[in-house]
Amino acid sequence: MAALALQRLAASGPLLSPVAAGVWRLDEWEFDDAALAAWVEHALALGITTFDHADLYGGFTCEALFGRWLKANRSRRDELQLVSKCGIKPPLAERGWQVKHYDTSAAHITASVEASLRQLGTDYLDLLLIHRPDPLLDADEVADTFRRLFESGKVRHFGVSNFTPSQYALLASRFPLVTNQIEASLLHLDPLFDGTFDQCQQLRVRPMLWSPLAGGRLLDAAANPGLYAALQQLAVELDVSVATVVLAWLLQHPSMPLPIIGSRRLASLDDAAAATRLKLSRQQWFALLQAARGDEVA
Template sequence: MKQTPLQKRGIAADRIVLGCMGLGGTWDNSPETNEQVLEAERAIDAALESGIRMFDHADIYKMGKAEIVFGQALKNRPYIREQLVIQSKCGIRFAEGEMPGRYDFSKEHILSSVDGILSRLGMEYLDILLLHRPDPLMEPEEVAEAFAKLKESGKVRHFGVSNMNASQIKLLQHYLPDPLVVNQLQMNLHHIGWLEEGVLVNQQAGTSFSFPESLLAHCQLENIQIQAWAPLAGGLYSGRELSGQPESVLQTKKLVHRMAAEKETSAEAIVLGWLMRHPAMIQPVIGTTKPERIRSSVDAIRIAEQMTREEWYSLYVASRGRKMP
């Protein structure tokens, strides 16, 4: 079977990642609860039973509570750390008093963030650390110093980025001895700028998409794993109640359900399989906390392998709401 960019680097990463932003209750400083730990246990169990051993976090998710409940859930489960691939992110800071919400890639902040992440997760190391969103004040030499220290101390094994364009990645990479291994971006069957940017080359309509030009090709050339956040489009095509949606969404949802019935699979597997059919070997980071949705997502691996060009284009064209140019 074709390997993903992470697998080519010897990182035991699965085709699908469980995103943990939904764990830990509410976005506030209320203490975590036993029920939230149980919810994390159920999600982790469903993931591992389905063959997903890779988990995505960020220091900010639920103000740190997502990592806390995940760490506590693992304590109650004797999983061997080496069998899991754990990734987290840093670089976003919330507003505090007079200080605005901001991004911070300073060495001091990166180092202290990783200490906080490891302590909340109850772990000795992270497999991958991502910089969450580009900081306009980034000093690449300073980031390189922080990464070197984290690698030397054994706290982080690999580094990556999120929401960055190709030039930002090239700039940072210039100062790093090790390759950036991941770029995590919003990509799904609804948010299709990542395809439109390439399909509408030299057309006015192609300039109106927010996906950075040539980023997909850059990541493919440099063997950078593209991870898709919001890959289920929040359930838009797979079951969430809809009202006031455009005709293209309704038609796409209908097609997703028809294909799911024909292929005897779930709507989630069609939506994710469509993303994974792309030759970049995109890794969806699924954000559901529901064990049944986690289980029904993994059939996407089979669906991606079997999806024909015609089926893939039918879904793409339905989502575009107009034929290919």
């Protein structure tokens, strides 16, 4: 089976794989160096070359854990694309953070990027995202910070995560953005109807999707029996896994979403790669939407 081909995230955006591997829970997977290498190598062999990080994942440890592999394989940096996010400060007494808050100041964004580069063992990020919309975000300050990071060669492209269409439009009016990473799945349909996917189509900017399997709930027959039954029936008809059907449903949206798969199972990466090759009929797509919503479209 041929490896997946890279796809442009936006007109001026990076080339990323059509699905990404997420490392949110890497600290929980208890990988030794051999297991980490096997997971990364399996993803790369499939053509899943984009790895999604954030500074605070695993209590600010996951980038360093992934960096074990990259520092041992520095010559392979150009084979993969690194995405990271910043801006969330959880309560951490040792850092002087008493209350969870957001920080999109120039000082914090710059310090976060420097830390990510150091932890990962690289001299640049392919894509940096503001992790959450900050009520105190100064669009001019963030744009100036992005510009300095780009000119220094430390970050090549920029975007946001979890922004509403109006929040996205504000920052995009100051600096070119290439994606909005948002939650979307058959159990979280908001982006289809709140203008988020519409904006992505309008701007020809592909959204990245976190939790496309709803944290595994879409694979649990007991959690959503009606929806699972519809998924299972279609999976049997198409001779694929339920996870592949779930991801193919998302990939079919014309905004061209890029799902992020956050699982240690090698088979989950296989399911994601298979989803990029699966085309649902329009009736199959709407049947799953109906099962998810519990009623037919008006």
